[in-house]
Amino acid sequence: MTIPVKQINDAELPTQTSSSINFEDVLAETKLGKFNYVVIIVSGLVLATTLIETLGISYVLPVSNCDIMLTTTEKGLIKSIGFIGIIISSHFWGFLADTSGRRKIMAPALFSAFIFAVISSFCTNFWMLIIFRFFTCFFISAGSATIYAYVGEFHCNKLRSKAIMAASTLFGIGATCLPLLPWLILNEKWSIEIDAINITYKPWRLLIIIYAIPDLICSILLWILPESPKFLLSIGKKEETLSVLRTMYSFNTGKSKHDFPVNTLERCFEKNHTIKKLPPSLNPVIKLLKIIQSQTTPLFSIKYLKSTLLASTMQFIIFFTMQGLYVWYPYILNTLNEFEKINPNNSSLICEIMSFKENKIIFNGYQKDSEIKCQEDFEIKTYITSLILEIFYVVGFTVIGFSINIIGKTYILLIILSICGISGLLCNFITSPTISGYFYTILLAGGITVPVVNAATVDLYPTNLRAMAVSISLMFGRLGSVAGSNMVGFLLNVNCRMVFYISGCSLLIAAFFGFFIPKPKENIVI
Structure with missing residues (x-):
């Protein structure tokens, strides 16, 4: 005996107008289940790969100096080059994701990032390293912004922000690899001579490859x-859209695909940006630039200008502090721990300790030898404090994920950015190296607000502009990373205290800007 399944025609679904149905209602019919959890897990891993590839180099460079003799300026450039690769490519990947598809762009790009990362582990000089790290992050950029649109478009309005925050929580868990892997690998004392290419393969080279393995895994997954079903619908592929929805329904409910209670999408429409047709004889490069321009221009129209400028400005400020200072985090933290180890009863401000280090003065007041021993590992306490930061990210993402719809994005941004900004200012007044290190860690924790801004951005734009909007805002974020990392590198020697004054005040300004984020329209066509 078979149980009859009621099939819902489009006419039975709630409508926005008399001639079309709301895709949100159709998407809600797929329910929330295993399929969504898989998408969230993969999305979280993709986000983690971006962070690991851009910031993992911070743990590599300090211990690679025995093999690749780099000046402080060269180290600063290598730390920045990953962000530059992301900045240059963000607009390009956002355009491709909005016109060719989310998954279609991310999968091959992440595989390419893995290949370039592996090659970079064999580099023997500054120029080789900077070139291959640039291309690694050029390709990793494809996932950094596109994935927010991808995960969001598998969820209806009610669940979208929570899904993005859930992916960010998993991203935080993956980010714990940043200090954990160096802790496990760098303190090992081994080396392998590879005569064919004239290098000594040491743990820091292996660490680069280990950091890149998630790129390969994400590409395969x-x-x-x-x-994304919303992208497929936006380009008119209704049958393929329905097929994806049926697969989601089957995985989530355990029922047959044929039991999906919607059997047609003929009256379900998705607003799409129509690209103006260009003459076939036009130069291909010019044609591509014109298409990119046509895809970008709407973001700066009167309708979206406020949202675009606000999201971009907030991302610039948050990344300026979060990643701009993080690339120096292992170095500064290790310096504090070295000082405290040698001078357990000595109290000094963080900038005084950094001044001793930068001026090559040993912490007991004597001048260092002219031949400075190269560093091949970190203090254990450095790894532990770094791990605390990553755990804070995991907890923060989890709490935000559960509370974002209750408290609201504006108040979450206000509370977190204010606390982190004040912590940054206090770094200039605390004389305990341990406590100042913890306040420095809290300052960097402001990065947990990045997905909150991204969730707000995803809510404010239609499908055909969503990936490009997030890409542009994150492109400005990466500009902030470059500005922040170079500012720290310069001011550490000139006026260290300004590093924390500027960073703390910037986050307080970003907290204030959160009040101006527009509210998403309830009936926006997603």
């Missing part, structure tokens, strides 16, 4: 997952 994205090839397995389907394209």
Whole structure:
């Protein structure tokens, strides 16, 4: 005996107008279940790969100096080059994701990032390292912004922000690899001579490859997952959209795909940006630039200008502090721990300790030898404090994920950015190296607000502009990373205290800007 399943025609679904149905209602019919959890997990891993590839180099450079003799300026450039690769490519990847598909762009790009990362582990000089790290992050950029649109478009309005925050929580868990892997690998004392290419393969080179393995895993998983149903609908592929929805429904409910209670999308429409047709004889490069321009221009129209400028400014400020200072985090933290180890009863401000280090003065007041021993590992306490920061990210993302719809994005931004900004200012007044290190860690914790801003951005734009909008805002964020990392490198020697004054005040300004984030329209066509 078979149980009859009621099939819902489009006419039975709640409508926005008499001639179309709301895709949100159709998407809600897929329910929330295993399929969504898989998408969230993969999305979290993709986000983690971006962080690991851009910031993992911070743990590599200090211990690679025995093999690649780099000046402080060269180290600063290598720390910045990953962000530059992301900045240059963000607009390009956002355009491709909005016109060709989310998954179709991310999967091959992440595989390419893995290949370049592996090659970079064999580099023997500054120029080789900077070139291959640039291309590694050029390709990793494809996932950093596109994935927010991808995960959001598998969820209806009610669940979208929570899904993005859930992916960010998993991203935080993955980010714990930043200090954990160096802790496990760098303190090992081994080396392998590779005569064919004249290098000595040491733990820091292996660490680069280990950091890149998630790129390969994400590439494979994205090839397995389907394209975003909202993107497919936006380009008119209604049958493929329905197929994805049926697959989601089957995985989530355990029922047959044929039991999905919607059997047609003929009256379900998705607003899409129509690209103006260009003459076939036009130069291909010029044609591509014109298409990119046509995809970008709407973001700066009167309708979206406020949202675009606000999201971009807030991302610039948050990344300026979060990643701009993080690339120096292992170095500064290790310096504080070295000082405290040698001078357990000595109290000094963080900038005084950094001044001793930068001027090559040993912490007991004597001049260092002319031949400075190269560093091949970190103090254990450095790893532990770094791990505390990553755990804070995991807890923060989890709490925000559960409370974002209750408290609201504006108040979350106000509370977190204010606390982190004040902590940054206090770094200039605390004389305990341990406590100042913890306040420095809290300052960097402001990065947990990045997905909150991204969730707000995703809510404010339609499908055909969403990936480009997030890409542009994150492009400005990466500009902030470059500005922040170079500012720290310069001011550490000139006026260290300004590093914390500027960073703390900037986050307080960003907290204030959160009040001006527009409210998403309830009936926006997603």
